[in-house]
Amino acid sequence: MYAKITAYNNDISNNGCSDFSMNVFWGDDYRNEFYLCGDLGRSTFEDVIETTTDATGQTKRVQNTSIERFNLSCVISTPLLQFLKSIDKCDNKILTFLDTGDSFNITNIDIEDSGDNLTPSNLVNIIFEDEPITKVSSVVYVDSENKLAYWDNDNDGTKDLNGEAEYQSGLDFFQSWQLYYEADGITPTASGDVSMFVYGERNGIESLIGIFRGAFGDAFSDSTKWQTTQSLHLYFSGTVGHTNVVTFNKRAFAEDNGYLSDEEEDRAVNVRLDLSIDGSERQPTTCALVYSVLGGFHQAKITNGSTFEYGYITLGKADEKNTIDTIQDVRQDTGSGASTLVTSPAASSLSNFSQLYTLAIAPSTTEFYYAGAFTTNGGYEAENGRGSLDASSFAISPDGVSPISQQQNILNFTVGATPYDINITWRYLREVGFPYAVANFPNLGNITAAGAVYIYLDGGLITNLPSILPGSQDVTGTNTITLPDTDVHTIKFTLTTNNGYEIFSEFQVQLKPLF
Amino acid sequence: MYLQRGTADNVDAPLGYMLLGVNVGVTQVTGDIVIQPEQDFSYYNKRFDKALKDGTITQAVYNAIINNQNASRQVYEIENDLTIDKEELLSLVDLHNVQNVDSGGTIAEIVEDIINENLQIVKKI
Numbered sequence: 001m002y003a004k005i006t007a008y009n010n011d012i013s014n015n016g017c018s019d020f021s022m023n024v025f026w027g028d029d030y031r032n033e034f035y036l037c038g039d040l041g042r043s044t045f046e047d048v049i050e051t052t053t054d055a056t057g058q059t060k061r062v063q064n065t066s067i068e069r070f071n072l073s074c075v076i077s078t079p080l081l082q083f084l085k086s087i088d089k090c091d092n093k094i095l096t097f098l099d100t101g102d103s104f105n106i107t108n109i110d111i112e113d114s115g116d117n118l119t120p121s122n123l124v125n126i127i128f129e130d131e132p133i134t135k136v137s138s139v140v141y142v143d144s145e146n147k148l149a150y151w152d153n154d155n156d157g158t159k160d161l162n163g164e165a166e167y168q169s170g171l172d173f174f175q176s177w178q179l180y181y182e183a184d185g186i187t188p189t190a191s192g193d194v195s196m197f198v199y200g201e202r203n204g205i206e207s208l209i210g211i212f213r214g215a216f217g218d219a220f221s222d223s224t225k226w227q228t229t230q231s232l233h234l235y236f237s238g239t240v241g242h243t244n245v246v247t248f249n250k251r252a253f254a255e256d257n258g259y260l261s262d263e264e265e266d267r268a269v270n271v272r273l274d275l276s277i278d279g280s281e282r283q284p285t286t287c288a289l290v291y292s293v294l295g296g297f298h299q300a301k302i303t304n305g306s307t308f309e310y311g312y313i314t315l316g317k318a319d320e321k322n323t324i325d326t327i328q329d330v331r332q333d334t335g336s337g338a339s340t341l342v343t344s345p346a347a348s349s350l351s352n353f354s355q356l357y358t359l360a361i362a363p364s365t366t367e368f369y370y371a372g373a374f375t376t377n378g379g380y381e382a383e384n385g386r387g388s389l390d391a392s393s394f395a396i397s398p399d400g401v402s403p404i405s406q407q408q409n410i411l412n413f414t415v416g417a418t419p420y421d422i423n424i425t426w427r428y429l430r431e432v433g434f435p436y437a438v439a440n441f442p443n444l445g446n447i448t449a450a451g452a453v454y455i456y457l458d459g460g461l462i463t464n465l466p467s468i469l470p471g472s473q474d475v476t477g478t479n480t481i482t483l484p485d486t487d488v489h490t491i492k493f494t495l496t497t498n499n500g501y502e503i504f505s506e507f508q509v510q511l512k513p514l515f
Numbered sequence: 516m517y518l519q520r521g522t523a524d525n526v527d528a529p530l531g532y533m534l535l536g537v538n539v540g541v542t543q544v545t546g547d548i549v550i551q552p553e554q555d556f557s558y559y560n561k562r563f564d565k566a567l568k569d570g571t572i573t574q575a576v577y578n579a580i581i582n583n584q585n586a587s588r589q590v591y592e593i594e595n596d597l598t599i600d601k602e603e604l605l606s607l608v609d610l611h612n613v614q615n616v617d618s619g620g621t622i623a624e625i626v627e628d629i630i631n632e633n634l635q636i637v638k639k640i
Contacts, residue, residue: 171554221557234558249556256558305609318527351517351637352529356610393612401611401634402520425520429612474614476520 003097005106007090095128104130145183147192149277151285152177154414157243165248165273165285169409169416172251174287180216180242180277188242189277191216196246197274197282198232200259206272216240230257248273250287254515261514263294263322263378268513288410291419291486292320295509296382299400300329300372301393301429303358308390311345311358313400314376317408318353320514327374329359334367334387334443353403362388367443369501380488382507387444392431394441396453396468396493397505399427399476408514411486419511420483426493428453428468428475445499446470456492457481468495486511516638518607518629523547523590526635530562531571533593535636537623544623546594546640548576553584576640593640601625604636 051059087093087109096103106128150159153166155177165174180189196212210228218225220236235253238246250271254260261267268289274282297315302308310331316322324345332339345357362368367389375381387394398404402425407417430447432440440446447453451466468475483489487510494504519526526549528534533546553559560581567577579591599622608616608629616628629636 171552173554173556234561235556237555237557247555249554249558252556252558252562301612303610305612319529351519353519354517399520401518431612474612 003095005087006092006094006096007087008092095130106130146280147183147189147277148181148185148280149194149275150179150181150283151273151275152179152243153285155243155245159283160285162284163286164288164410164412166414167288167290167410167416169290169407169413172290173247173249174271175245175247176273176285177243177245178241178275190242192277193279194218194240195276195279195282196220197276198228199272199274201270201272201286202268209271212236214240220246246273248287250290251515259515261292261512263316263320263376266513268515288412289513290408290410290515291511292317292408292514293404293406293419293422293483293509294320294322294376294378294380294512295404295491296374296376296380296507297322297398297404297424297509298374298382298384298505298507299395299397299427300370300384300386300505301395301397301400302362302388302391303356305391305433308362308364308388309358310360310362310370310388311356312372312374313350314355314357315398315400315402315404316353317406318403321353321355322376322378322380323347323355324357324374325377325379327357327359327372329370329372329374331360331362332369332371334369354400362390364390367441369444380508380510382505384505385502386505387441387501387503389441390433392433392441393429394431394444394503395505396428396495396503397426398493399425402478405478418482420485422481422483422491422509423478424481424491425476425478426465428465428472431473443499444501444503445497447472447495448498453493453495455479455481456490456494457483458489483509483511516603516607516636518611518613518634519637520634522633523549523635526637527551528635528637530566531576531640532637533640534590535597535599535626535638536592536630537627538595541623541627542621543595544597544599544626545592546597546638547590548579548593548640550580550584550589550591552586552588573640597638599626599638604629607636 054060093106093109094103095106108129110127151163152158153160153163153176159179165176167174180192181187182189194214197208198210199206200209209230210226210232212220212226214222214225218240220238221233223233226233235249236246238244248271259267259269270289271287272284273287274284276282294316299313301310303311312324314322314324327343327345329342330339331342342359345359348356350356368387370386373383384397405423406421407419409416409419411419413419430441447468447470450469451464453465453468455462462481463479465477467477481491488508489510490506490508492504492506494502496502523534526534528549533548536545536547537543538545563572563577563580566572567574576593579593583589583591601622604622604625605618613629613632613634615632616625620628626636
């Protein structure tokens with residue numbers, strides 16, 4: 001058996017770097033490599049019993065851990081021995097079997113050394129572990145003569161191992177179909193004790209939130225069949241049986257039990273359903289994260305035609321508002337250049353998808369250009385440039401009476417529309433109203449040509465808006481913008497007037513797990 | 516009360532809210548609730564029980580939902596002669612720059628003007 005040991009420290013840019021040196025330079029990714037020739041020998045086990053002390057002071061075993069250790073016998077010489085004696089001070093220790101190319105991270109290295117001076121032919125035993133072998137989950141015993149339970153996520157009659165349940169977007173529930181077989185895995189069975197374990201999973205941590213135990217024909221909505229603290233029977237429907245569907249309303253479950261995200265906090269969890277019959281190996285299916293969209297969607301304009309009060313309407317999906325955390329809005333007189341900064345809006349609720357923020361009153365008979373920027377309570381940034389003259393607004397932005405539309409769905413959806421499509425109804429306003437019908441924004445100017453209004457995603461042109469013409473005063477439309485992934489992206493509606501002013505609204509958006 | 520762009524076919528009034536409409540002669544303002552597709556979950560009707568108890572919906576709305584819900588979305592008339600605050604309605608028209616609304620008209624006429632602009636008036640019941 002031929003092997004190679006490589007040991008080195010992390011470089012200094014790595015926080016895990018060790019400041020270690022001997023007679024030779026060891027730090028900053030310097031590598032030592034030694035080649036060995038010997039016998040891998042037989043592995044041994046060290047048993048470790050972990051205990052805890054209960055309330056009465058008695059010691060209680062909580063876990064047994066077996067650590068496998070390997071014996072490597074090899075002919076060794078002094079420089080190598082020195083290397084090995086200090087090897088534990090290296091951050092990385094890798095054993096490579098040259099015969100197979102297999103590499104292992106090794107740890108807890110012991111050198112069997114009696115202290116004698118070594119000759120070039122001394123035999124030394126090196127004992128090490130590769131990655132520690134620790135029992136992290138309960139032992140599961142599988143009876144090969146037992147019946148078998150599986151999930152069929154797409155109702156095609158074949159088992160789907162460790163897959164995702166089908167999400168019915170619009171109805172907010174997941175569904176999967178049960179398959180139960182005799183031990184041959186082919187013959188359907190019509191009886192047995194069925195268990196379904198329901199786990200909540202988030203960031204790799206899982207917790208059992210309920211167990212259903214029932215026989216064929218029992219309803220998953222039967223509360224007497226459940227052990228749960230979260231009333232899971234309310235959110236399931238269907239009955240136990242081969243090819244029967246099980247449905248789970250994850251949204252209602254999330255709303256009632258605190259797993260529904262809002263713009264400030266992500267509370268969504270995966271819900272995993274493990275199915276078993278007569279104690280068979282549990283088979284999971286996952287009710288995955290359902291994504292919605294958040295962002296700095298807004299319309300800014302004159303909000304009171306009598307007083308010339310101006311402000312913002314922030315928008316979201318129905319029942320999912322985006323609200324303002326901090327704002328800076330500068331109103332600049334297009335004639336004199338004098339400007340006024342407003343940072344303290346008055347907020348009020350408009351609807352289940354919108355919020356109104358009034359800022360100040362624009363003095364009459366004056367044309368203004370506004371430069372606004374805000375951050376939502378979800379952390380998304382938005383900006384705009386717009387104009388006003390008394391009751392008239394000059395702006396391009398999302399429409400203040402239209403909720404943002406997006407088909408909430410799982411990322412690996414099989415039913416419904418993609419969650420990556422965001423439908424935004426926009427509104428172009430360039431009103432020419434009382435009492436300045438002739439004025440027509442003399443300083444700000446006008447759109448340069450028909451359709452010279454554009455939508456950008458992350459700086460890339462998506463489309464222009466041909467329905468907006470130089471004479472247009474009020475135009476609405478809807479465009480679909482497809483986000484490439486779940487990262488933060490920026491959408492911008494913009495035009496530049498023939499007088500060089502940019503009228504625009506720009507906002508960050510992101511797909512986020514809702515439940 | 517708020518405005519939402521769309522028609523009664525695609526605007527969902529939340530539980531406890533209705534969509535305003537007008538009668539044939541445009542003399543009265545009507546109110547329609549949206550009954551969402553019934554779902555086969557134990558929690559479903561419990562939510563209406565809870566909404567009735569906490570005052571989110573009236574007994575009439577509760578009965579209308581329970582007695583009429585089925586597999587499809589429905590728009591169901593719950594009021595046929597509503598009294599609406601005209602000033603509140605006109606302030607929404609102003610806030611959202613709704614065009615072609617005759618502010619001197621009757622309330623029913625204003626409601627009709629707004630609906631003709633592809634907008635729905637959503638009002639708490």
